[in-house]
Amino acid sequence: MSLMEQTDQTATLNGTDITMVDFGGADVRDYIALLKPRVMSLVVFTAFVGLAIAPGSLHPLESFIAILCIAIGGGASGALNMWYDADIDAVMTRTANRPVPAGRISREQALSFGLSLSVGSVLILGLLINWLAAGLLAFTIFFYAVVYTIWLKRSTPQNIVIGGAAGAFPPMIGWAAVTGSVTMESILLFLIIFMWTPPHFWALALIKSEDYRKAKVPMLPVVAGEAVTRAQILLYSVLLVPLGMAPAALGFAGITYAVLSAGLGALFLVAALRVYFIREGAPAKKAAGQMFGFSILYLFALYATLLAEHLIGLPMLSALI
Structure with missing residues (x-):
């Protein structure tokens, strides 16, 4: 040809x-x-x-x-x-x-x-x-x-x-x-992303649910409805936040990571709560879009902080306790 x-x-x-x-x-x-x-x-x-x-x-x-x-x-x-x-x-x-x-x-x-x-x-x-x-x-x-x-x-x-x-x-x-x-450390790195993926992707699915409906893809908002999807986003967010903080607790992240992961985790929960409670019209789409965008920032910030602490050589949290 x-x-x-x-x-x-x-x-x-x-x-x-x-x-x-x-x-x-x-x-x-x-x-x-x-x-x-x-x-x-x-x-x-x-x-x-x-x-x-x-x-x-x-x-x-x-x-x-x-x-x-x-x-x-x-x-x-x-x-x-x-x-x-x-x-x-x-x-x-x-x-x-x-x-x-x-x-x-x-x-x-x-x-x-x-x-x-x-x-x-x-x-x-x-x-x-x-x-x-x-x-x-x-x-x-x-x-x-x-x-x-x-x-x-x-x-x-x-x-x-x-x-x-x-x-x-x-x-x-x-x-x-x-x-x-x-090792346990690498498994935890895996689990953070694994638990992060559902709330991240379902926030997008709430915005693009009509696309998935037309394509007959059984995404959660299409099959179970938006109310169930919002509840699942909140549930997985609640499970994610302590996992995001766990590297500091297990001793392979420092105080900077501990503080940042706690603060970002709180904001992640706020975003999930907004998606859960704001359910109608344009404000609901906006809340889902903000959740989707913030979830990317959240994951990037956690991993970037782990990297920065390692490169700079900051003391691990376990050494300070």
Whole structure:
């Protein structure tokens, strides 16, 4: 096919034909978009924090290779997600301009790209760093692409609760790259993101519930209603806050982290309470949008503080008690 040749592809969603046009003219930006760069940035950052604060050290080149492989593996997951979800992406306004539903990249190209990056990132991480980190990366890709995207997303309103584990593994992989082990500290780093994901994503789902309804994706607001979703956001927020403070209590974070995590946790609960109690019209959408935005700041601030304390060499809270 020449770059100017055009073919029509038709996907079927719940009995409705959706025409997607493949122009064959994808450029580098389209392949970068397949990697979900905004999601990848969070993957890279949390993996780097896990790697940086882990006991021990890697050669700077090894550290670069480890983070690069984790980033590529995360991007591969995004490409495989876009391959499988092209039909529902075409229905939702938030995703309709992604490269596959917009026709700039075919589903077959997205699948090949995702699989190639998956195999390459796992093999390089295993051969050059260690096989535990590589195994965790392989499991993360499998979990996101198969367990979440193919199975859970279209079958249960708990999709993001279980599927959120995929986004929580990067700091554990970074930790394992240095230590060759999984420890309580790395499990806690995992649990913070795992518990953070539902209130973060359900806040967005409250805003985009009509999109999910049109695409027949059983997100919690669509299946159980907004009232249940608001209650679940509050519940998971209550569970998240003590987890966010736990690194200081367990002795691998300092007083700065202890104070910041407590303050941000209180604000997180305030945001969740506003979502719970403000239920009508534009103010409800605004509260959900503010919750979504603040949740990103919350997670970034926690991990950035862990990193800063380690780099600056601040004393751990346990040494001050």
